[in-house]
Amino acid sequence: MLKLYKFLKPYAAMVIGAFIFVALQSLGDLYLPTLMSDIINKGVMKGDTNKIIQIGGIMLLVAGGGVICSITASYLSAYISSSLGTILRSKIFRRVESYSLNEFDKLGTATLITRTTNDVTQIQTVTVMILRLMISAPIMAVGGVIMAFRKDRPLTLVLAVAVPVLAGVVALLASKMIPLFKLVQVKIDKVNLVLREKLTGIRVIRAFNTVEREKKRFDEANVDLTENYIKVNRIMAFMMPSIMLIMNLTSLAILWFGGIRISEGNMDLGALAAFTQYAMQIMFSMLMLAMMFIMVPRAQAAAVRINEVLDTEPEIVDAEVTNNKFEGRGFVEFRDVTFSYHGAEEPALKNISFSAKPGEVTAIIGSTGAGKSTLVNLIPRFYDVDSGSILIDGVDVREISQEELRRKIGFVPQKAILFSGTIAENIKFGNENATDEEIRHAAEVAQALEFIESMDGGFEHKIAQGGTNVSGGQKQRLSIARALVRKPEIYIFDDSFSALDFKTDAKLRTALKNETKDATVIIVAQRVGTIMDADRIIVLDEGRIAGIGTHKELLKNCDVYREIVSSQLSEEEMV
Numbered sequence: 001m002l003k004l005y006k007f008l009k010p011y012a013a014m015v016i017g018a019f020i021f022v023a024l025q026s027l028g029d030l031y032l033p034t035l036m037s038d039i040i041n042k043g044v045m046k047g048d049t050n051k052i053i054q055i056g057g058i059m060l061l062v063a064g065g066g067v068i069c070s071i072t073a074s075y076l077s078a079y080i081s082s083s084l085g086t087i088l089r090s091k092i093f094r095r096v097e098s099y100s101l102n103e104f105d106k107l108g109t110a111t112l113i114t115r116t117t118n119d120v121t122q123i124q125t126v127t128v129m130i131l132r133l134m135i136s137a138p139i140m141a142v143g144g145v146i147m148a149f150r151k152d153r154p155l156t157l158v159l160a161v162a163v164p165v166l167a168g169v170v171a172l173l174a175s176k177m178i179p180l181f182k183l184v185q186v187k188i189d190k191v192n193l194v195l196r197e198k199l200t201g202i203r204v205i206r207a208f209n210t211v212e213r214e215k216k217r218f219d220e221a222n223v224d225l226t227e228n229y230i231k232v233n234r235i236m237a238f239m240m241p242s243i244m245l246i247m248n249l250t251s252l253a254i255l256w257f258g259g260i261r262i263s264e265g266n267m268d269l270g271a272l273a274a275f276t277q278y279a280m281q282i283m284f285s286m287l288m289l290a291m292m293f294i295m296v297p298r299a300q301a302a303a304v305r306i307n308e309v310l311d312t313e314p315e316i317v318d319a320e321v322t323n324n325k326f327e328g329r330g331f332v333e334f335r336d337v338t339f340s341y342h343g344a345e346e347p348a349l350k351n352i353s354f355s356a357k358p359g360e361v362t363a364i365i366g367s368t369g370a371g372k373s374t375l376v377n378l379i380p381r382f383y384d385v386d387s388g389s390i391l392i393d394g395v396d397v398r399e400i401s402q403e404e405l406r407r408k409i410g411f412v413p414q415k416a417i418l419f420s421g422t423i424a425e426n427i428k429f430g431n432e433n434a435t436d437e438e439i440r441h442a443a444e445v446a447q448a449l450e451f452i453e454s455m456d457g458g459f460e461h462k463i464a465q466g467g468t469n470v471s472g473g474q475k476q477r478l479s480i481a482r483a484l485v486r487k488p489e490i491y492i493f494d495d496s497f498s499a500l501d502f503k504t505d506a507k508l509r510t511a512l513k514n515e516t517k518d519a520t521v522i523i524v525a526q527r528v529g530t531i532m533d534a535d536r537i538i539v540l541d542e543g544r545i546a547g548i549g550t551h552k553e554l555l556k557n558c559d560v561y562r563e564i565v566s567s568q569l570s571e572e573e574m575v
């Protein structure tokens, strides 16, 4: 957790300020019982009203000062902890943004969400607690003992018994609570995971009538979390009454033995009243310390999880010296590329070599799982190759800065993703400087203009979160428009025409031809019809290249291609 507190450096003055105000408030609180004792001894017992008013006035001033210190300290600690929360959330977000897909695969989205929200809140809560208690609890405990000792030494024997008993009970209960608290985060992760899957997969869940099964899965995670909380609360429920019992017994013992000492003439009434208050202050501050010791390990667990995110170095980073200034129009070349996913036994791609030239369409076809998406994901460096190299205009992609590399690419992913916002904003996502005219033109080429114009508000029509208010084909066309508006050197269409009907597919490809005539176009497709007239077709089979050539060439000399073609086209359509 200390590591995270390093981020508080800019707030050092505020932290010191908070500590000073808390210390002042604690000193004031320690002084109050003594003043009260003076009121009793010097005012009430002697019937001296002036003294009562005089000391009462001082008491009011001390208490008022304490209130001001307390409010200031509260404000400062809330400000510091909220700022820490903001810093942590933004640091996590930045780090996660720099992750390659490998790190996402490894950590998982659900836990990243819990870590950015719940775990940071834990740290925030405990920080307020630490700022308030780290200074005040020891001052109150130690100061309380000194003051009590000064009021009456023999009576402190009562505390010598009560304090260790209280410490023992709290330590015992804390030892049971800490492991349970540490588990909470992991269980919240599980609830988030199930919930996230449930919400994103709601259509499938309904369609397959698995609502009940999913309910059970969610209930299990939920009940598991609830049981954990109940266990913690059961201990808490036991804790408070036992502590109150010890505190009340201590008061009783103090009054009992104090009474005896007063009747023997060894103590005065004021000292007894002050002693009782000091005893309560000591015990209360110990209780606060105990709470801190219980809460800190929970926040510690959260801190470890946050540090794990912050310390995970992205596997894909820019080279120290990047080469961004090179001539060319986006000539893509794969040289003997082999790639495996983490933990996979077999490489997803083996010895892939081919080139995709500007002004040409290079298509990639193959059965499902052949490695088509993997192949195109390597070009923008979503993953890095294990061996071999990928070059753009003769420069290895690992030597180009990621920003520059991706600026050259218009990527249309297999699963079209839209963001909440207007249609225009979604298209502009590809190029924030795009004019209205360019947005419209991109939509027109992507065969999206017609449906956009028929929508309420046209380009200003709002897309719902996750793009749920547009059809699959419409989503695909909008993500194609998003890539077009970028006017990149390299277009990558990863199975981006699959949701389009044949007529729209054909119209789109004709319009695209004109638009992308100078660019390097790489199209991944399942449908032979989509790629038949490509300049070059690469046939992938189980991660290897089974053939490269034009449609006609491959029909002649590539069995795998012939098989794919004959499964989709009739004899006449083949040629």
Ligand SMILES: Nc1ncnc2c1ncn2[C@@H]1O[C@H](COP(=O)(O)OP(=O)(O)OP(=O)(O)O)[C@@H](O)[C@H]1O
Pocket: 105, 341, 342, 344, 348, 366, 367, 368, 369, 370, 371, 372, 373, 374, 375, 414
């Ligand atoms: N993130 C990942 N982690 C581990 N293995 C993966 C991952 N993504 C894909 N794979 C595996 O890599 C292989 C190639 O997958 P890829 O998605 O490239 O196939 P594809 O040819 O695009 O298939 P499809 O046409 O069905 O989209 C498959 O065996 C798949 O299981």
